[in-house]
Each structure stands twice: as structure tokens, then as C-alpha cells.
Amino acid sequence: MDARYARNIPALTEEEWGVLRQKRVLVVGCGGLGGHLIDQLTRIGIGAIRAVDGDVFEPSNLNRQLLSKVSLLGISKAKTAAEHIHLVNPDIEAQCVEAFMTKDNVQALLADCDAVLDGLDNPESRKLLAAACASSNIPYIYGAISGWVAQAAISMPGDHLMELLYPEETVLGDKSVLSFTPALCAALQTSLCVKLLVGRPVNTGTIYYFDLLNQEFEIIPFNNR
Template identity: 55%
Template sequence: MENRYLRNIPALSEQECLLLQNKRVAVVGCGGIGGYLIELLSRLGVGYMKAIDPDVFDESNLNRQLLLEQSLIGYPKAKAAQERVQRINSHIKVEPIIAALDANNASTLIADCDLALDGLDSIPARRILAAACTETHIPYVYGAISGWVAQAAVSMPGDNFLDALYPPDVTIRDKSVLSFTPAFCASMQVALGVKLLTGRPIKSGVLYYCDLLNQEFETIPLTV
């Protein structure tokens, strides 16, 4: 075992660490949540990541996006993801995709991955990702944030989890996000993702809701 992974053990077995080095994960969205997803996956040593994001950084991202430094305003987020991982762990391959996931490209983009992690910032985009995961039979770890609240869940192909969670005409009013909310959300998602990737037992269709303002944590079974 390489020294860089020593402190992963025994929380993960040596075999699980090696397994992660051979896994491929699509990180869809490289902003608030996505930046932390990429950081956490790279520290764990997940061998391949596809970092998908069409956007460049702007100043309003500075309050929460880990991959952003002031000098990177205007720089593509997916490219920043690749470069940060190379500085952390050059054994990991990151493929930056500077494009939005849409109904035409989504399945092709994620088809060669073992898992998709959600760093998206809109419900329509999440529906596209979930549909592609169903089509390609890839599990999906959902995550979303607003203000002080983070929520995460595992969705298995075809479980229609997002339809249960979001009624068709739902409207999001609070567009604020604080620095710690995406970090917390990504931590939940990556913990769930590691369990999926290493074959540990996991519940799907259950929403983990965390209100960091009131320290309230709820486990919500969503009828699908």
C-alpha cells in the first residue's frame, strides 16, 4: 500500500483501497458541491474521474467553490478540477469535459463510468442525469444544497427517485449557499459513493436531509 493511502486503513480495507484505484466516477458539475466531490474522491485515490461542467468561474463563486482562487476567474471549472487533482495525486486520471450534460450526450458521457455523482445546480439538469443513469444502468448519488440545508441520497437505475422528490411544478426560492453547505453535502455523497463502489450494503431511495442552522438531521424514506 502506498504511503499516501495509509491513513485510509482500517476505515477502508486494503482491498477496498485498491478497488477504488480501479474505479471510474463521473462528477457532473464542478462548482460548489462538485469541487468538493473531486477533492474528496482524489484524496481517496479513485483512479479515474470525468469532470463535467460547461462553465467558467465568476466572482460570485468565491464564497463556496473549493476549486476557485481569485486568479482563476474566467477559467473553465472542469479544467481547474483536472489541474487540482494532478497537484494532489498524479496517479489519478481526470478527463475534463467542458460541456453541459444534455439529453443527447448524457448517456454517452457517463456510460464508461461505475458511478455518477451529482454536483448540478438545477432540477432539470438532474432529471437528465438521472435518466441517463437509468439508461446506462449506473447508480447515481444525488446531492443538493440551499442556504444552510444539504440533502443527499442514493438513486438506483429506474427508481424514479427524483420524481418522488420534486413535484413537476416545484419552485426554488432560496438561491443562497454558504461555504460549509456544499462541503457537508459532498461529504455525505462521497461516503455513500464509496460504499457503492466497494460493494458495501447501502439503502437507496432514502433522503438524508441536514439543516445545519438548527442541527436537524432527518432520514426520509421516499415512496417511489
């Protein structure tokens, strides 16, 4: 085993790590959540990452987006993500898609993926992606942040978690995000994704809610009863 992965063991078994090396994931959005997701997936040694974002870095990204730098303002987030993957771990197959996800390209983005990680920033896009995942029978690893709050979950095909969580009338209030909030949320998402992909027990349809201001943590079994 390459020395770069030595500290993965025994937290992961060698067999589990071998399984992870064979997996391909899609990360939609390479901003606050996406930057941390891509870094964590790269370092643990997932097989392949497809990173999608049609945006470029702006000054307002610098407070929280891991991949952003002053020297990269105006540069593609997806392209930067692919370069980060290559610089940190050339073992990973990195594919960047410099485009926004739409209803026209979402199915193509999902091709050959074992899991999808949510780096999005609005309910409409999440519902589109989750529905596409459901129709392709791919697990969707949800994450969302606001201010000091992070929440994450595994949504399995058919659970309609995004529709339950974001009814039509949903209005997002606080649009601030602090530097540590996406880092925590991405860590939750990546850990859920790794457990799922290597076959460890996971709770699906359960929201893990963290309020870092009040130091409150809730495990919410989410269903429509």
C-alpha cells in the same frame, strides 16, 4: 501501498481500497458540490474521474466553491478540476469535459462509469442525468443544497427518485449557499459513493437531510406509497 493512502487503512480494508482504485466516476458540475466531490474522490484514491462543466469561475462563486480562486476568475471549471486532481494526486486518471451536459452528450459522458455524482444546480438537469443513469444501469449519487440545508441520496435505476422529489411544479426558493453546506453535502455523497463501490451496505432511495441552522438531521425513506 503508497504512503499517501496509509491513513485510508483500516477505515477501508486494503482489499476495498484496491477495488476503489479500479473504479471510474463521473462528476457533473464542478462548482459548489462538484469542487468538494472532486477533491474528496481524488484524495481517497478513486481510479478515474471524469469532470464535466461548461462554465467558468465568477466572483459570486468564491464564497463556497472549493476550486475557485481570484486568479482563476474567467477560467474553465472543468479544466481547473482536472488540474486540481493532477496536482493533489497524479495517480488518478483525470478527464475534463469543458461542456454543459445536454440530452445529446449525456450518454457519452456516462461511458464506462461505475457511478455518477451530482454536482448540478437545478432539477431539470438532475432528472435528465438520473434518467440517463437509469437507462445505462448506473447508480446516481444525488446531492442538493440551499442556504444551511444539504440533502443526499443514492438513486438506483428504476426508483424514479428525482421525479418523485422534483414534480413539475417545483420552484426553488432560497438560492443562497454558505461555505460549509456544499462541503457537508459532498462528504455525504462521497461516503455513499465509496460505500456503494466497495460493496458495503447502503440504503438506496433514502434521503439524508441535514439542517445546519437548526442542527436537525433526518433520514427519510423516500418512496411513492
